[in-house]
Amino acid sequence: MEELLRRIVDNNLIVWFVMALLPLVWIVPYALVAVYLERKVSAHMQDRLGPMRTGGWHGWAQTIADILKLIQKEDIVPAAADRKLHLLAPFVVFIGSYAAFAAIPFSSAFVGSTVSIGLFYVISVSSIVVVGLLMAGWSSNNKWSLFGAMRSAAQIVSYEIPTALALLAVVMIAGTLNLQTINEQQAGWFWHWYMFRKFPFVFVAFIIYFVASLAETNRTPFDIPEAESELVAGYHTEYSGMKFALFFLAEYANMFAVSAIAATLFLGGWNSPFGDVLAGPVWGLFWFLSKGMFFVVIQMWLRWTLPRLRVDQLMYVSWKVLTPWAFACIVAIGAWMMF
Amino acid sequence: MKEYFGNIFRSVWTVLIGMKVTASHLFTPAVTIQYPDVRLKLPERARNRLYVNMDDCIGCFQCDMACPVDCISIETVKSLPTDDLGTTSTGQKKKLWVTKFDIDIAKCCYCGLCVYPCPTECIKMTDVYEFSEYDRKNLIYNYATLTPAEVADVKAKAAEMEKEAAAKKAAAAAAAAQAKAAAPAPPAAPKDQPPASPPAQPHP
Numbered sequence: 001m002e003e004l005l006r007r008i009v010d011n012n013l014i015v016w017f018v019m020a021l022l023p024l025v026w027i028v029p030y031a032l033v034a035v036y037l038e039r040k041v042s043a044h045m046q047d048r049l050g051p052m053r054t055g056g057w058h059g060w061a062q063t064i065a066d067i068l069k070l071i072q073k074e075d076i077v078p079a080a081a082d083r084k085l086h087l088l089a090p091f092v093v094f095i096g097s098y099a100a101f102a103a104i105p106f107s108s109a110f111v112g113s114t115v116s117i118g119l120f121y122v123i124s125v126s127s128i129v130v131v132g133l134l135m136a137g138w139s140s141n142n143k144w145s146l147f148g149a150m151r152s153a154a155q156i157v158s159y160e161i162p163t164a165l166a167l168l169a170v171v172m173i174a175g176t177l178n179l180q181t182i183n184e185q186q187a188g189w190f191w192h193w194y195m196f197r198k199f200p201f202v203f204v205a206f207i208i209y210f211v212a213s214l215a216e217t218n219r220t221p222f223d224i225p226e227a228e229s230e231l232v233a234g235y236h237t238e239y240s241g242m243k244f245a246l247f248f249l250a251e252y253a254n255m256f257a258v259s260a261i262a263a264t265l266f267l268g269g270w271n272s273p274f275g276d277v278l279a280g281p282v283w284g285l286f287w288f289l290s291k292g293m294f295f296v297v298i299q300m301w302l303r304w305t306l307p308r309l310r311v312d313q314l315m316y317v318s319w320k321v322l323t324p325w326a327f328a329c330i331v332a333i334g335a336w337m338m339f
Numbered sequence: 340m341k342e343y344f345g346n347i348f349r350s351v352w353t354v355l356i357g358m359k360v361t362a363s364h365l366f367t368p369a370v371t372i373q374y375p376d377v378r379l380k381l382p383e384r385a386r387n388r389l390y391v392n393m394d395d396c397i398g399c400f401q402c403d404m405a406c407p408v409d410c411i412s413i414e415t416v417k418s419l420p421t422d423d424l425g426t427t428s429t430g431q432k433k434k435l436w437v438t439k440f441d442i443d444i445a446k447c448c449y450c451g452l453c454v455y456p457c458p459t460e461c462i463k464m465t466d467v468y469e470f471s472e473y474d475r476k477n478l479i480y481n482y483a484t485l486t487p488a489e490v491a492d493v494k495a496k497a498a499e500m501e502k503e504a505a506a507k508k509a510a511a512a513a514a515a516a517q518a519k520a521a522a523p524a525p526p527a528a529p530k531d532q533p534p535a536s537p538p539a540q541p542h543p
Contacts, residue, residue, distance in 0.1 A: 045361045049371045305357040319345060 019112055023101035026289070031252040035148070038300050040070045045304045073241035078141060081238065085139030090246040092132030097254040099125040104260045105180045106288055107270045109281035118179040119171065122261060123164055126216070129254065132155045133235050136247070142237035148234025151311070152225030158318040159215040159222075165207035165326035166241065169202060169333050170194050170265045172211060183269035190273040195266040198336050204331045206266040208322050210295070212260035215318070217251065219299050221306035222314060257293030260288070267291050386449045389442050389481040395427040395461035397436040402453035402462050410446035411453060414439035416490075416497045427459045436497075437483055438490045441519040444470065446479040 006016045036051070039062070043050030055061025077086055102125075103118035105111035115121055130153050137149020173194060174182045186193050195206050215222035217233075226234030236247045261267055269291070270284030278287075309317070342423070342478065382388075398415035415435040418424055424433035451460055472478055 040499065041365070044365050047367060047370050049369045049373070052373060098384060116377040244459075301361065302354075306354065322464055 010121040020102070020111070023098070023112065025107070026106070026257065027098070027101070027249070027253050030256060032067070034252050034255070034296060035063045035066070035248070036060070037228040041297070041300045042200070042304045067245065068136050070241055070245045075243060077242040080141040080282065082139035082141065085135045086238070087161050089132050089136035089139060089242045090250070091128055092135060094246050094250040094253070096128035096132055096237050097250045097257055099128070101253075103179055104257070104264065105183055105269060107281045107284040112182050114178065114180055117177045119167060119177045119182075119265075122179075122257075123160070124166070126257065127156070127160065129250070137241070140235070142238050142289045144231040145235050148231045148237070149227045152235060155217055155222060155225060155314060158315060159212045159322075162208050162318060162322035162326045163212040163216060165211065165323065165330060166205040167261070167265060169205035169326070169329045171204070172330065172333055172337065173197060177268075183264060183271065186268040186271050188271070189275045190191050190268065192233055193268040194264065194316070198333050201329045201332045201336070202266070205326060206262070208329070209266070210257070210262060212318070212322055214299060214302065215314070217254045217258055217299075219255065220303040221309050223308055224314060227308060233295060234272070238292050248271075255296055255299055256292055259292040259299070263288060265292035288298070342522040369462045371397075385466050386451045386472055388444060388465050388467040389447060389453070390463055390465045391440060391442070393437065393440065393482055393484045395429070395459040396437050396440065397427060397431055397433050399458060401456040401458065405452045405456050407450060407452060408448050410443040410447050412439065412441045413437065417500070419495070419496055419500055425462070429459050432460060436485065436493045438485055438493065439447060440482040442480045442482065443478065445475055451455055452533040467508050
């Protein structure tokens with residue numbers, strides 16, 4: 001992709017700019033569809049219909065109308081807020097979740113950056129989100145926002161450990177941190193995917209990663225940072241208009257980012273499940289996006305199934321269940337590889 | 340240790356059960372109906388907007404008296420003996436012009452107590468429930484069928500008839516007094532002088 005662009009325009013800056021914007025071409029329409037899908041999935045799980053009017057057929061234009069409304073809204077900054085931080089926070093949050101897409105291979109022909117430490121980069125850069133959330137909570141000068149931000153920081157920091165350990169299990173087998181190489185190693189039929197290798201240890205690592213990634217994206221059942229019934233909306237209580245929309249976009253981008261990493265490391269990324277059938281750069285994009293969307297839908301499914309965890313239960317799950325089990329997986333896989 | 344593994348197993352298992360429940364609901368038909376397009380059928384005896392069939396109204400004030408919130412206001416005028424107001428569908432002869440029959444539906448409490456006493460069954464509850472208005476005044480429904488000109492006409496005629504009747508009565512009273520005066524003097528003077536005109540009769 002990069003070479004193709006270089007052939008069209010011989011200017012490094014333009015090429016980089018286009019390469020950096022390409023994931024956004026997917027994320028913005030994806031967020032529109034995902035918000036609509038979330039409302040529809042939740043509605044039908046509760047035997048309702050969800051939005052049905054806007055745009056005619058089953059309210060398909062509802063999120064477009066919502067975005068139009070948010071654009072027109074007044075941007076309110078509370079009088080007592082720390083103005084600079086308040087304005088900066090949504091951008092930091094979005095940058096944190098968007099930066100992760102730089103190293104995620106969308107297809108065999110398109111990856112933003114072929115860094116050899118891709119996975120390490122993704123894990124570390126997505127931690128910037130925590131800084132943004134703390135900024136938002138602190139600068140709002142609202143006790144609920146601050147509570148939400150602090151809970152969110154505590155939660156994300158704790159859950160980064162099982163996440164990283166579960167991913168480490170795959171890195172041990174792959175022997176590389178380059179996400180594109182990890183993808184290439186899983187070529188062939190679907191039983192070549194890392195999820196089904198060294199069964200059941202990598203599979204358990206996959207489950208651990210998925211549960212921990214739910215907590216990292218503040219999704220139910222780990223949504224105590226934005227628990228509506230206790231904290232109004234957590235760290236983004238005081239945001240309105242497009243800044244609120246940016247938080248929302250960041251949340252959905254984050255959902256897709258963790259799903260994309262799960263798909264890349266455990267489900268073969270852009271590899272076709274049927275060996276060489278339906279393979280190729282364009283089909284690769286299709287497989288990658290559908291695997292990512294599959295996990296996004298499962299996240300929604302879980303959200304509308306499970307109640308919220310208590311703070312102590314949240315910490316229990318992270319420190320007493322996921323972390324030791326992830327360690328056990330690493331030890332077992334290491335032993336398997338040695339003998 | 341046993342409890343620890345039991346807890347993990349149970350949580351994973353119950354999460355799967357929960358996901359099965361929600362997934363099954365994903366494919367059950369929704370209970371929501373698309374209201375303005377689709378409406379639920381109302382029960383047979385649902386009480387909603389009041390309707391008065393003025394062809395059958397005899398102006399008896401029974402509904403007005405029954406109403407617990409006084410939302411019905413009626414005014415009637417006597418008809419001349421020569422007028423023919425027709426009969427109701429129950430065969431009753433109508434004797435009064437109903438010059439005003441207003442129902443303030445904003446006050447109505449939909450109790451239906453006005454429906455039962457109606458001798459001709461002309462006031463009834465319908466199944467219309469969408470009658471919101473931007474102005475509260477529009478919720479006062481005028482059921483009277485007479486035009487203002489007709490109302491003035493029947494009022495004038497009724498007043499004339501009353502005057503004639505009063506004059507007749509006064510004449511009769513005067514005649515009686517004369518007859519009395521001609522007769523031997525009674526022990527006490529007649530106390531009751533007939534009034535110039537009988538008091539107006541708003542109610543029959």
